[in-house]
Ligand SMILES: Nc1ncnc2c1ncn2[C@@H]1O[C@H](COP(=O)(O)OP(=O)(O)OP(=O)(O)O)[C@@H](O)[C@H]1O
């Protein structure tokens with residue numbers, strides 16, 4: 549449905565995107581994930597048409613849209629800042645694009661009510677000025693404004709980043725529901741790994757103008773292809789020479805001592821099962837979180853974090869010792 553083919557995007561002499569190749573399927577919820585400045589917005593803008601690549605091509609379906617003007621691409625876009633018209637009512641904001649397209653008053657009215665119902669914008673709110681709405685409500689208006697035009701593709705650039713934590717999670721669920729309902733191919737930009745994992749069919753992890761890995765949330769998390777991906781997505785422990793040497797000694801494994809070993813913090817266990825290495829640690833710090841306790845342990849002179857799910861009776865205090873068990877298949881080296 550959307551294809552980036554050997555795309556390079558430059559700002560003057562600065563090459564922001566080096567050689568982007570992506571193939572996004574119809575109906576897919578596809579996320580660009582990565583730290584600030586890695587080129588997510590730049591890549592999205594080249595699809596919408598606000599930027600023209602210095603090399604390569606962008607396709608929508610079979611059509612080469614690389615040089616097609618924005619208004620001919622039929623792509624909806626929601627900006628991080630919403631970019632609503634502050635002096636207009638909610639209704640006028642949502643109607644704007646349809647008016648530009650010279651749709652009839654009746655058609656506009658019908659469509660606005662249909663979409664508002666889907667996105668949960670009330671009739672009361674439609675009459676209000678956008679400046680009278682909360683962040684979450686404005687976010688809905690921005691979404692409605694894009695959707696009334698029935699785009700083939702929806703591009704969302706960090707649409708939830710202005711909202712508080714609780715509202716973000718609520719809106720995340722609604723966004724997913726809406727996307728499923730409409731079946732619309734969606735490109736989503738975020739630097740929030742949890743958002744990416746929960747929403748996406750597939751994720752492209754960006755690093756400094758490159759895509760490091762493309763995969764399902766499960767693949768990205770459990771089969772990270774590089775240290776960058778592994779570290780960026782989720783919480784990770786770094787096993788240094790001392791821990792790896794101990795693991796090699798106990799299990800007869802041959803982890804490379806010159807490289808770091810990575811293990812997800814939730815994979816370190818206090819359960820002794822066959823095939824696991826025992827590493828003893830001393831509690832340096834603990835954080836009680838209700839559902840779990842996060843321990844920081846000193847093991848063989850290295851720091852290892854351990855999550856203990858709260859079972860009501862297990863508790864170690866600072867300075868006490870505990871045993872951790874590590875399975876070799878959970879250790880990643882790159
Ligand atoms: N208009 C511009 N002129 C020059 N350089 C730019 C321009 N816009 C972005 N850049 C540079 O291109 C790179 C990628 O920027 P981009 O906005 O795509 O990052 P991003 O991944 O969206 O980051 P963020 O998460 O902070 O929004 C950055 O190094 C940035 O400084």
Ligand SMILES: [Mg+2]
Pocket residue numbers: 588589590
């Ligand atoms: Mg951006």
